Amino acid sequence: MEIAILLYDGVTALDAIGPYEVLAATMKCNVKFVAKKKGLIQLDSKMGYLHADYTFSEVTSADILVVPGCSPPHYKTPMNDEATLDWIRQLHKTTKWTTSVCNGSLILSAAGLLNGVVATSHWCSFDILRSLGAIPTDERVVRQGKIVTAAGVSSGIDMALQLVAWELGENASKSAQLILEYDPQPPFDAGSPKKAPAALVKRIRRALQDFSNQEPNS
Amino acid sequence: MEIAILLYDGVTALDAIGPYEVLAATMKCNVKFVAKKKGLIQLDSKMGYLHADYTFSEVTSADILVVPGCSPPHYKTPMNDEATLDWIRQLHKTTKWTTSVCNGSLILSAAGLLNGVVATSHWCSFDILRSLGAIPTDERVVRQGKIVTAAGVSSGIDMALQLVAWELGENASKSAQLILEYDPQPPFDAGSPKKAPAALVKRIRRALQDFSNQEPNS
Numbered sequence: 001m002e003i004a005i006l007l008y009d010g011v012t013a014l015d016a017i018g019p020y021e022v023l024a025a026t027m028k029c030n031v032k033f034v035a036k037k038k039g040l041i042q043l044d045s046k047m048g049y050l051h052a053d054y055t056f057s058e059v060t061s062a063d064i065l066v067v068p069g070c071s072p073p074h075y076k077t078p079m080n081d082e083a084t085l086d087w088i089r090q091l092h093k094t095t096k097w098t099t100s101v102c103n104g105s106l107i108l109s110a111a112g113l114l115n116g117v118v119a120t121s122h123w124c125s126f127d128i129l130r131s132l133g134a135i136p137t138d139e140r141v142v143r144q145g146k147i148v149t150a151a152g153v154s155s156g157i158d159m160a161l162q163l164v165a166w167e168l169g170e171n172a173s174k175s176a177q178l179i180l181e182y183d184p185q186p187p188f189d190a191g192s193p194k195k196a197p198a199a200l201v202k203r204i205r206r207a208l209q210d211f212s213n214q215e216p217n218s
Numbered sequence: 219m220e221i222a223i224l225l226y227d228g229v230t231a232l233d234a235i236g237p238y239e240v241l242a243a244t245m246k247c248n249v250k251f252v253a254k255k256k257g258l259i260q261l262d263s264k265m266g267y268l269h270a271d272y273t274f275s276e277v278t279s280a281d282i283l284v285v286p287g288c289s290p291p292h293y294k295t296p297m298n299d300e301a302t303l304d305w306i307r308q309l310h311k312t313t314k315w316t317t318s319v320c321n322g323s324l325i326l327s328a329a330g331l332l333n334g335v336v337a338t339s340h341w342c343s344f345d346i347l348r349s350l351g352a353i354p355t356d357e358r359v360v361r362q363g364k365i366v367t368a369a370g371v372s373s374g375i376d377m378a379l380q381l382v383a384w385e386l387g388e389n390a391s392k393s394a395q396l397i398l399e400y401d402p403q404p405p406f407d408a409g410s411p412k413k414a415p416a417a418l419v420k421r422i423r424r425a426l427q428d429f430s431n432q433e434p435n436s
Contacts, residue, residue, distance in 0.1 A: 014239040014398065021232040021371065024263040031265045040269060045242040047249045051258060051267040102399075123399060140403045152399025153239065154375065162405050174408035175418055179426075180232065181320075181341060181370025183409030184402035185358045187380050190392035191401030200393055208397075 001028055001167065004062035004091060006107075007035040007052045008084065010044045010074025010216060014153050015101040017050075019066050022160035025176040026168055034059045036083055044071035056087040061094035064163060068156070069102025069122060072212035079110035088113070097163055099148040101156035108149070109134050117144050122152035123193045124208040138192075154191075157182065219246055219385065222280035222309060224325075225253040225270045226302065228262045228292025228434060232371050233319040235268075237284050240378035243394040244386055252277045254301055262289035274305040279312035282381060286374070287320025287340060290430035297328035306331070315381055317366040319374035326367070327352050335362050340370035341411045342426040356410075372409075375400065 003023050005016050016033070023029040035041055035052030042049055067088065069075065078084040088111040092098045100108045105121040108114050109132035119134040119142055126136040140151045141159045150159035161182070165173035190196035193205075221241050223234050234251070241247040253259055253270030260267055285306065287293065296302040306329040310316045318326045323339040326332050327350035337352040337360055344354040358369045359377045368377035379400070383391035408414035411423075 012239070013235045017231045017235040020266065021230070024261075024265060031263070033266050043242075045249070047242060048238065048251050048271065049269040051269060053266065140401065151401075152397070154398045154400040154402070157372065158403050158405070165405055170406065171415075171418065174406050174414055175422060177404055177406060177408045178411070178414045178418060178422055179370070180372045181409055182372040182402075182404055183358065183369075183413065184372070184400075184404070185376050186395055186400055186402070187376070187383055188388065188392050188395060190395045191399055193396070195401065196392055196396045197389075200389065200396060204393060204396055 001030065001063045002061070003029050003031040003064045003066065004034050004059050005031060005066045006068065006088070007033050007041040007050055008078045009042045010070045010077065011041060011050065011068050012070050012102060012153055013043050013048065013050060015068030015104065015156055016066070018154060018156035019101065019160035021180060022157055022164060022176050025179045026164055026172050028168060028172070032059055036081070044074055056083060060090065062091050063095060064097045064099060065091045065095050067100040067104035067107050069100070069104040069153070072103070072208055073214045074216050075103050075106050077216045078107050085111040095146065096167065097146050097148055099150070099159060099163070101150045101159065102152045105129055105134065105149045106132060113147060117147060118142060119144065119147070119149040120151050121149065124205050128212070219248065219281045220279070221247050221249040221282045221284065222252050222277050223249060223284045224286065224306070225251050225259040225268055226296045227260045228288045228295065229259060229268065229286050230288050230320060230371055231261050231266065231268060233286030233288070233322065233374055234284070236372060236374035237319065237378035239398060240375055240382060240394050243397045244382055244390050246386060246390070250277055254299070262292055274301060278308065280309050281313060282315045282317060283309045283313050285318040285322035285325050287318070287322040287371070290321070290426055291432045292434050293321050293324050295434045296325050303329040313364065314385065315364050315366055317368070317377060317381070319368045319377065320370045323347055323352065323367045324350060331365060335365060336360060337362065337365070337367040338369050339367065342423050346430070
């Protein structure tokens with residue numbers, strides 16, 4: 001299986017690395033990190049880098065396309081870059097699965113792939129997702145035909161385990177889960193806006209909205 | 219808070235990126251990716267890279283040290299490299315928390331930090347961990363004084379959320395969890411050897427043991 005993971009400056013590392021690690025653990029996936037230009041890709045935190053090993057012109061098809069998200073407002077750059085959107089549309093024609101993690105679904109929307117499609121995103125991005133023509137839902141992994149969108153950041157791990165189950169079977173998914181020892185035990189149960197304290201939800205929503213009103217790389 | 223994450227060729231990306239992402243989400247941590255040499259660090263899958271922005275001589279103290287693991291046999295290189303072990307011992311003198319993810323605990327052991335200490339590792343590495351003088355336990359996150367070891371790969375996320383709770387408080391941990399939307403929903407419950415089908419556990423244990431008998435970079 002050929003996997004293409006889009007990278008762009010400002011990406012959230014775990015959005016990309018979660019699915020990568022699950023798919024790599026199957027030992028049946030060839031994962032390629034792809035960007036407009038090869039080389040270092042600065043993370044949204046500005047505290048590190050991922051690395052794009054391929055350019056768009058070098059990867060013209062894939063079985064699975066993964067579009068990761070980012071801290072706002074970094075999605076604005078790929079959403080407004082025609083070369084990026086063209087590449088997504090081109091790959092989508094060839095994929096078995098076109099997927100996003102977190103607000104990567106905003107980028108899929110900008111490429112025109114989510115018009116009237118039920119989809120998810122980071123819980124703070126539902127208004128923007130709706131304004132782009134998708135129909136937001138707060139499920140963690142949403143499958144609509146061959147388009148699969150996942151909720152915020154860490155949900156890419158769950159999404160990738162689903163993809164592996166659908167594509168390579170239940171045993172392959174369990175095997176990847178066991179190799180990665182994915183037996184989650186967070187110390188608190190605050191991982192969704194339904195479960196976290198209301199004051200915390202409000203504070204984070206406001207902070208991320210403030211970020212989303214900024215310009216990228218400012 | 220100053221965080222140092224050790225990188226070395228053959229590292230497992232999620233072992234490093236899980237804790238990084240949690241700590242970065244607090245917006246109170248300055249995370250540095252550190253290796254013997256600056257530059258690209260090849261992942262164990264050989265399908266991508268992380269990037270070391272600092273050398274050992276540039277990072278001589280940290281509040282938290284994170285030693286990630288790798289697919290076997292890649293841990294053998296740092297375990298047999300005196301410069302790496304010296305750096306770990308040096309940083310340990312300065313840390314509030316010295317931590318490992320997955321078989322990163324074998325590297326902590328090689329540095330002499332786990333003699334007679336209760337610790338964990340990837341579930342396939344308990345025999346090696348014991349042979350190095352530690353006392354293996356299958357808890358997901360093990361705290362012994364200021365040494366915290368975590369189980370396989372994905373457990374670094376849970377460990378980092380614990381560290382944030384201990385160091386910055388419960389609200390900071392819940393906040394990071396909510397930002398990362400860490401509300402795990404794996405499709406199966408096969409993430410530990412106690413829960414996965416016995417045949418799968420046996421097969422993966424044998425495969426990883428075969429790998430561990432190889433030489434690194436072969």
